[in-house]
Amino acid sequence: MGDFVVRLSSLTLQNIKNVKNGTIFMPMANEKSLSVSGAEILGIYGQNGSGKTAVVDALYFLQQIMIGQTIDLSISDYIGVDDDEAYVNAEFKIYGKEKVYEVGYNIVLKENDGTVEIEREFLKCAINRDGKRTNKNIFMDYVRCESENIFKPQKRLDELIGKNKERRTDLIVARKMAEKSNCSYVFGESSREIFCQKVEDKFEEYANVIRALFEFALKDLFVIRNTHSGMITANFLLPMAFRIENNQVGAKGDFTIPLTEPVVLDAVKKEILNEIVKQINNVLYTIIPGMMIDVKDYGKQALDSGEEGWKVELMSVREGKKPIPIRMESEGIIKIISILNVLIQAFGNPSICLVIDELDAGIFEYLLGEILAIFEKSAKGQLIFTSHNLR
Secondary structure, three states: OOOOEEEEEEEEEEEEOOEEEEEEEOOOOOOOOOOOOOOEEEEEEOOOOOOHHHHHHHHHHHHHHHOOOOOOHHHHHHEOOOOOEEEEEEEEEEEEOOEEEEEEEEEEEEEEOOEEEEEEEEEEEEEEEOOEEOOOEEEEEEEOOOOOOOOEOHHHHHHHHOOOOHHHHHHHHHHHHHHHHOOOOOOOHHHHHHHHOOOOHHHHHHHHHHHHHHHHHHHHEEEEOHHHHHHHHOOOEEEEEEEEEOOOOEEEEEEEEEOOOOEEEOHHHHHHHHHHHHHHHHHHHHHOOOEEEEEEEEEEOOOOOOOOOEEEEEEEEEOOOOOEEHHHOOHHHHHHHHHHHHHHHHHHOOOOEEEEOOOOOOOOHHHHHHHHHHHHHHOOOEEEEEEOOOO
């Protein structure tokens, strides 16, 4: 990801679902190296109701906040029933050229008349370089009820404004826009553009931190919730989590294919699907011997908009057998296909963080163990998953 590699170090939750106070630490959270060294796997095991899924849900909502989206109204259902506030702290390490930023992002969410607002959010940062470490101090602190302050501390605000006095007005307007849109002030589009544009040298390090965290949430963080598996279990949709980057296509998200019937795609989506399938096939046959997937093209068919489209269906192809629709495969195989593209990305990219709820659902226990063993040995990224069984 650009000039920086971002890794999640820990996550602390308070009053999220049934979690009163809990923290997870990644395996390399306490390492002091200035470079990234290999894969990190964190498996979260426990009985029903132990709070495993709360971690996944919190990371999902955190991602939405860090890309500047309006706070999802459903988040009110995740704040503890006896509380009106919830707290999330995510600690990151951002690896740059011969330096590492240790960054903490803290959010206080407050329920207010059926809506949830960011009551406070702040960023802390320490910088490691040349054998020295700065103190980990708050460099941006937004408090919703303190309307007289754009953000604190004043020293950092003055560094950001510099000689450009118009920037103060822009920051005030951006704050009001973030509050009206009910999104993050730190990562909201209007304010983020101001923080990350060319600034005075003193604030440049902090601008790098905000930019790196935003790009991590946008491009490199994948959160696959149990609703993803639910669609597969219901046998009506196949949501393929993906990220592709090449000269022709660059995209990330969930590519959803109906399992019950062919689908009509435009030229861009058809190209994305072909690229996803190509990448999956590079690995699929090693996990499920003799199996590949194919995009069966039934020819051109107009879209509802009148544009040119192609009617296609995802097929399972095995050696010596006729192709069959992918829906005829087992739930476990379909689930592997649904996550395989992003798993491949996490193998090759140290900044990818893949979070999967109920990874073991529908997948043969031994096969799952082999996949995790290979990931631990050869991958570069991070994998966080919940599971009911431990091999």
